[in-house]
Amino acid sequence: MATVTYDKATRIYPGSTKPAVDQLDIAIEDGxxxxxxxxxxxxxxTSLRMLAGLEDVNGGAIRIGDRDVTHLPPKDRDIAMxxxxxxxxxxxxxxxxxxxxxxxxxxxxxxxxxxxxxAARILDLTEYLERKPKALSGGQRQRVxxxxxxxxxxxxxxxxxxxxNLDAKLRVQTRTQIAGLQRRLGIxxxxxxxxxxxxxxxxxxxxxLKDGLLQQVDSPxxxxxxxxxxxxxxxxxxxxxxxxxxxxTDGGVKFxxxxxxxxxxxxxAAADRGDTTVTVGVRPEHFDxxxxxxxxxGKSLTKDAPAGLAVTVNVVEELGADGYxxxxxxxxxxxxxxxxxxxxxxxxxxGSVLHVVxxxxxxxxxxxxxxxxxxx
Numbered sequence: 036m037a038t039v040t041y042d043k044a045t046r047i048y049p050g051s052t053k054p055a056v057d058q059l060d061i062a063i064e065d066g067x068x069x070x071x072x073x074x075x076x077x078x079x080x081t082s083l084r085m086l087a088g089l090e091d092v093n094g095g096a097i098r099i100g101d102r103d104v105t106h107l108p109p110k111d112r113d114i115a116m117x118x119x120x121x122x123x124x125x126x127x128x129x130x131x132x133x134x135x136x137x138x139x140x141x142x143x144x145x146x147x148x149x150x151x152x153x154a155a156r157i158l159d160l161t162e163y164l165e166r167k168p169k170a171l172s173g174g175q176r177q178r179v180x181x182x183x184x185x186x187x188x189x190x191x192x193x194x195x196x197x198x199x200n201l202d203a204k205l206r207v208q209t210r211t212q213i214a215g216l217q218r219r220l221g222i223x224x225x226x227x228x229x230x231x232x233x234x235x236x237x238x239x240x241x242x243x244l245k246d247g248l249l250q251q252v253d254s255p256x257x258x259x260x261x262x263x264x265x266x267x268x269x270x271x272x273x274x275x276x277x278x279x280x281x282x283x284t285d286g287g288v289k290f291x292x293x294x295x296x297x298x299x300x301x302x303x304a305a306a307d308r309g310d311t312t313v314t315v316g317v318r319p320e321h322f323d324x325x326x327x328x329x330x331x332x333g334k335s336l337t338k339d340a341p342a343g344l345a346v347t348v349n350v351v352e353e354l355g356a357d358g359y360x361x362x363x364x365x366x367x368x369x370x371x372x373x374x375x376x377x378x379x380x381x382x383x384x385x386g387s388v389l390h391v392v393x394x395x396x397x398x399x400x401x402x403x404x405x406x407x408x409x410x411x
Contacts, residue, residue, distance in 0.1 A: 037113075037190040037223055039063040039086065043095035044105075046081050055081045057247040058095060066221045068214065069252075070238035072231055073270070078247040079227045080195055086225060087193050088112055099190060115184035116193040119200060121176045123168040123183075129155075130164040133182040147186075154182040157216065174205045181213070185220070192217070192224040198233065210237055232273050235259070243267050261399075265406035268316045268399060274359060274374045276316045279366055280403050288315055288400075291344030291364070293325075293392050301400040301409035308402060312367075313409065316399035319359060319376040325390040343392040346373050351382045358382040360389065 040063070046056040056078040063069045071079040084090040086097055088109035096105045104112050115136075123132050133154060134147040142150075155161045158178045168176055177197060184192055197213070198206045214237045217224050228234055234241045235255040242252040243266075251263040262268035268276045281288045283305060287296040295315070305313050325343040346362040360375045360383060375391055383389055400410035 037100035038065050038098075039069075039191055039223055039225065040098040041082070041086075041095070042098065044082070044085055044092055044097050045094035046078075046085055046090055047093045054093075054247050056085065056244075059249055061242055061249065061252055063223060063225065066223055068217050068224045068226065068237060068239045070226045070228060070234040070241045071244060072228055072234040072241055073244035073250075075229060076246075077244040079229075079244050081247075082244070083193055083195055083225060083227045086112075086191075087114055087116055113190045114193055115187045115189040115191075116195065117177075117180050117184050117197045119196045121168075121180045121200075123176060123179060125168055128165050128167060129160060129171070129179050129182075132168070132179055133186055136183065136187050150186040150188075151182070154185040157185065157219075158182050158212075172205075173201050174209055177201065177209060178212075181216070185216075190223065192222050192226075194224065194226040196228055197226075198228075198230075206233075213237065231271055235271065241271075243270060261408070262316070263408055265314060265316075265401045268401065268408075272318060274319050276318050276399070277322075277373050278314050278316050278401075279371055279373075280312050280314050281366065282312050283310070288313060290315070290392060291342070291366075291390070293342045293344075295393050295398060296395060297398055297400050298410050300411065304409045305400075305402065308404065310402060310404060312403050314401045314403045314406075315393065316401060317393045318397070319374040321394045321397035322375045322391040323394050324375075324377070325392055343390040344373075346375060346389045346391055348383050348385055348387050348389065351377075351385065353379060353382055355379050362389070 041059040041061045043058040043060055044056060045054050045058055047054045059082055071082055073079050081090055085092050088107060092105050096103055098104065099112060130151050134151045137147045155164055158181060160178055160182060163171060163175060198209055201209060210233055238255060240252055241255055241258055243250040245266050251258060251267045258271050262271060265278060269278055281290055283302060284294055287294045344364050346364045348360050348362045350361040352359040356379045358377045358379045360377055363370050363372050401408055
């Protein structure tokens, strides 16, 4: 097995002055599952293809273990890639597809058969070994593509949106299988997806890219709890974090009719920049509903009703145990969309008005001008 290092790796496509990947710096541990995630055009697939040797590196270096592979051809990098479109040979059986790379490498037939059967057992494909790809479902074809990578016993797995052609239910099932398989095999894996739920549920660490620049690399939990900037805050989480620009006031920020306390460090950092407003981020589950008497969780906030921010309910998603209210509120003279998680057994009616305040200690404070995180 091996580590993977992107050392200020840069890719500039011919005819362009702006890098598709700009000085990417990531150190991936031996046996780690790292997910590259971001919107379309952010450079995640280019980063993977640079590691695979399918794209030139115009600056910096890429290393697998102690070897500098920056300018090595793909065949010499000891990697195996799983593509979005499976790339199976239609005229070959499952067994032939899985063993083809070994056959080309001159491995004897007995060893090929043994490795194919071992991989098929892991992937629950034993009964399909003599079938052609057209006789398989999408999920089974994807497992064959995985098997073809496994039999090569590479140092690194590269996966480029391997689940995007599957239906929603199968995607959830297959991502669990891939994550479990990777942990069992212990092979260093770099996985590309645009789906942040996939990233958060599969990766040991997640790297978020935007416009070719690395925004943050961290564990899923840390990234959810402490996003480094406004982009990561808005991208990671489903539903997304609510981001509201609010004025700074004595002791905190003005949130509707309430003053919400935020850290002194965040306020002083904003003051040093000359900012009079900050952007506060609140996850949907971190809003408290305020009663007509200004009470939340049995504690009086104010004697004047109503406190907090008035949210008009547009749509309610009922998910059983939980419900998500999609509504809008007037903030600083502008209409702002908000999402609030509520008790699934006590959902409000469409058109009704809720009053909400952020839960103390669960707010995220960002500079409105630069987007960087100000709170601890």
